[in-house]
Amino acid sequence: MHHHTHDSASSTLLWNGWRGLGGWNFYFLLKFGLLWYGYLNFHALTNLVFLAWLLFPLPSLRLHRLRNGLSIPLSIALFWHDTWLPGMHSLLSQGDQLAGFSGAYLLDLTNRFINWQMIGAAFVLLVLYLFVSQWVRISVLVSLMLIWLNVMNFAGPSFALLPTKAATPEVARNVAPGEKAVVNSSDPLDQSAPPSSANLTAWLNRFYDSERQRVTEFPAALPADSQPFDILIVNICSLAWSDVDSAQLRNHPLWQHFDIVLNNYNSATGYSGPAGLRLLRASCGQTSHSDLYKPTDQRCYLFDNLAKLGFKQQLMMDHTGVFGGYLKELRDYGDLQAPLMSQVGIAPALTSFEGSTVFNDAQLMQRWLDERSKSNDARSATFYNLIPLHDGTRELGSSQTAAWKPRAQQLFNQLDSFLNNLEKSGRRVMVVVVPEHGAALQGDKMQMSGLRDIPSPSITHVPVGIKFVGMKAPHQGQPLTIDTPTSLQAISALVSRVIDGQVFNAPNVNMSALTDNLPQTPVVSENDNAVVVMYQGKPWIRLNGGDWVAYPQ
Structure with a gap:
């Protein structure tokens, strides 16, 4: 009998550890907003893992606070990863050059970087969130939304928050084991194959092979x-x-x-x-x-x-x-x-x-x-x-x-x-x-x-x-x-x-x-960590050797 009560006590303790997302809701809402307008290269699964880490019930308040502290740098890194901004590697390689910029020019760049309309929109979103969260459990909505994005991402080649035009970049679909990557043998640079990641990479390699002959x-x-x-x-x-x-x-x-x-x-x-x-x-x-x-x-x-x-x-x-x-x-x-x-x-x-x-x-x-x-x-x-x-x-x-x-x-x-x-x-x-x-x-x-x-x-x-x-x-x-x-x-x-x-x-x-x-040359452009190709009349981009994504228009 005593053993049974000990069990239920620990499960109650764990149950009381559920705290919801609190202020982290705003972080995810902000991302959904940017995603809606096509400003993010959103990594659905990574964000879901981060959400699970934030939600996991911790009985002690000290542990909970420690987790929040640890999550701040993680959240910034994840946000950066979800944007189109150049990676750390690119910044470091340009760093010695940045040091050569004049102060006035750096200030000018910073000013351009700040989008005041977006800051205004974020402020409106914050006020709305604080207002609505008095009555509605936003954590539940945010979690469901993220799960839905993951299901959509997993199920199809692309997802759009708006049913009409894909505001978010479509991610090139990897070819399933049963499918063949279609290649037209007569013209190595033929673009009739669907724009999956594997097909785009194969096409790019064929492009380099054919260019080597010229x-x-x-x-x-x-x-x-x-x-x-x-x-x-x-x-x-x-x-x-x-x-x-x-x-x-x-x-x-x-x-x-x-x-x-x-x-x-x-x-x-x-x-x-x-x-x-x-x-x-x-x-x-x-x-x-x-x-x-x-x-x-x-x-x-x-x-x-x-x-x-x-x-x-x-x-x-x-x-x-x-x-x-x-x-x-x-x-x-x-x-x-x-x-x-x-x-x-x-x-x-x-x-x-x-x-x-x-x-x-x-x-x-x-x-x-x-x-x-x-x-x-x-x-x-x-x-x-x-x-x-x-x-x-x-x-x-x-x-x-x-x-x-x-x-x-x-x-x-x-x-x-x-x-x-x-x-x-x-x-x-x-x-x-x-x-x-x-x-x-x-x-x-x-x-x-x-x-x-x-x-x-x-x-x-x-x-x-x-x-x-x-x-x-x-x-x-x-x-x-x-x-x-x-x-x-x-x-x-x-x-x-x-x-x-x-x-x-x-x-x-x-x-x-x-x-x-x-001599004609298909459109292939690159810097050290980004490749852009025109494929079937649309630009596709690969950053840091990752997956191909449709360039947001």
Whole structure:
């Protein structure tokens, strides 16, 4: 009899240990709210485990308090894990660079990071929760909601809190043991298989395999009748079509100057260093991010291919190239050994976000033209990197970030008048304007404006213009626009097609014949811990090698 009462006493003690979630309810409600609007990359099971840990009955109040204390750092880590924010690894790898940012720029970033409307909405939610919880056991509702999300997540490929359009990213479904991952053998890059995690990974691996086979063929030597000319590759930081549109600069006269515009060009990365390396290695197919930092076939280096044919390598920048080891990377992994063209006597134009000088691009371009006119080298190939549009760039003497549109307008004007000066000079120059990546002026559900950790389509879809200055044939007045999906190899291919310089001599040039069958490249973009692919017309993303998720639109 005595034994029986002891049992019931302990079970009563355990029963009294049920305390509900208390303030943790608000934590989960906040997440449900963000999930509703598609702002979270929600991990349903991990959250359910956390809920169970919080609910587990503990008889002693001391243990209960200890658990609450331990749960605070856990909850913050879990919240971070459920957002699209870059992982700790990414932050640490960028940490040394963050240290170089100016205080004013860090403040500007913080201010952008705070979404005041969201803070207002969270406050309203808090008041509602405190009000309703007087009568309703919110813990029961929150627990049921989380269980439901887990069931939905387990049962189907995707779940939407709203039945109409999936606000939350759909998670790619893993193929069940009975199913086959469908592969169309005739075209390795066929996208008819359903977008499951396994299929997307397999497709990406096939993409890399097929890209490894691609090399631009350059002649072993120039033909006897070839005409000398210069190649100037203008690599602009932070300029995508989405930025051009949000600043309403699509009608700027600069775009009318070009003979060819690649309308559907993918820069394949959201960072400057990798963008430079991809361009310098444009003569081979697209590699993964990590392969950019490994030795590659000598035939991949565009500027080396040109140097072998007598094009003198040149390097020009409107900045020092010290930040992030940019210049060192070009030398070590892009095999660009040309000395940096002197910036002595060039006026400073702006101050970069980390406090270094951005030089006047109009003066630099004029210096390039003056030096080319004096030089004995018949042919040259110049890599020119410009950063006045980079996030956080300020007017001289100011600590505030300068507005992007006036900076872009000025740069477009400078490029425009430089092209006019080139025409007047009578020199033959192939000018290729190819941005590194966008400025992310808009931002989206995954990233606030200015962040480029995830190379989303709006960041990597950049405007590419090619202009043949000094042609005998008259300019068409309207550029020929190419709408097929292209990337870096298309630039290398175009250069190789005009390498003999005859395009400048011909009485008329058929631009569409010149651009016929340019190498096409499906949209695959990556930074060190994020890959974005276009699959069946929709962007999919994989973070830190995890599962594929539909990019929240």
